[in-house]
Amino acid sequence: MTSMHGGQVAIVGASETDEVGVLPDRAMLQLHAEAGLNALADAGLTAADVDGVATAGPLPLEVSHHLGIQPRWLDGTMVGGCSFMLHVRHAAAAIAAGAADVVLITHGESGRSRVGVAPYARGPASAQGQFEAPFGAVAPYSTFTVPALRFLHDRGMSRDDLAEVVVAQREWAAGNPRAFRRKPATVESVLADRPIAYPFTREMCCVVTDGGGALVLTSAERAADLPGGQHAVYLLGSGEACEAPLMSQMDEVGSFGAFRRASAEAFATSGVSHAGIDHLMGYDAFAHLPLYMLEDLGFVGRGESGAFIREGHTRPGGSLPMNTNGGGLSYTHTGMYGMFAIQEAVRQLRGQAAVQVPDVTTSFVQGVGMFFGAAGSLVLTNRRP
């Protein structure tokens, strides 16, 4: 095996925690463990088979020891919510290089109940502590959201376009029993919801939940001999990129360079064109992100994202089903949502989603992290090339 891409590495195990939502009876590390054990069972493997561990939040050594794993390969890459996209990419490289045979990637976060987690704080001498936090840019809803008005303004778009994102994704969530918000929404109801940070209302901000998810990766060759090989999902291509740790330092306010760079590499390495993608997961902590992504990933032209969603292309029955679990806006958002975006792509490719899209063969997963700080992209398929 010579390549990390081209379907030579497979996801053979994928699972979330038994429940997602409000889980005050489980500490953060146990959410990792529960998801990890579930994913191993899904793969037909045990902890003894794992020789590589990747995670973000706790250290990989903490997760390894907690699960009784002695890894020969560790990855603690931490770029916020898209860390897991990078872990998949790094694990694929390690497996291709022979540095690991079976990699377990775990996520768990007690984002709502805050059980077993350190307080969220950045020091006053950090760049954020000096140049963002004193001005109130502390919480995600008052920081990640700041560029949105510029995006809308430059395109002649409005708050209605943010609301349409919520409405479209709620159509998916309505049929998903695990989704946190399932009540149907209209543009009017979204705009009339409680204001959080203008132009964002509460409905335009993600849910805040507890939960976890985990993935097991190995070579496609080995996958063929495993129980999990029956439902293996293959990595065709991937990309990663970073930009700035401060919101003020984005190269462009109305476009995210890391989306453009990471997705371009994922398309190039996969050899798949936009027309070849039939399912899209786009990390949506806030309603402006799917708009940025549709344009920055090149699925639509500049200024076309709002109309694309309004016209129904991303909704059930549309040409590009997007965020089919309901997304971070409706399904779940523990704080680092990226793992759940990957889980939904795997479910769709296996034909096991709560709201299944017919005939999905290729899914694009786009993550974002540290606000507009980093990005990770995956192209996945259910057909072994």
Next chain:
Amino acid sequence: MAGGTEPSPTPETEEFWAGTRQGELRIQHCNNCGKNYFYPRPFCRYCQSRNVEWRVVSGLGTLISYVINYRPVPPAAPDEPQVIALVELDEGPRMLTNIVGVAPEPENLPLDARVRVDFEPRGEQVLPVFRLESQVSA
């Protein structure tokens, strides 16, 4: 403005905060490539040259984007909305700041409005905040 955390300067940023304490907005300029940059560091962010100097800038800029935060986090006053804004200085760099001196309503805050720096104490430090130029001259 309704309070918040206090920045803690480092050796690399002290000149910036010394400036605000004296009512000056100081930005770094690269003598090698000619660009201005922010946030402070002792080399150029664009060409990595160490041949850089501090310059006092005009304090004039443009409102690029903002949110009106209705849920400020303590120690900021939770019931006083904050206008958290991106301002692009006429000299180039972009900063995150607050727009003050105006009722926090969208109709008062058109994008591309001209703004001018002002200074507000925060503990032992002084923060660079901005006012709408139309209000300054009114």
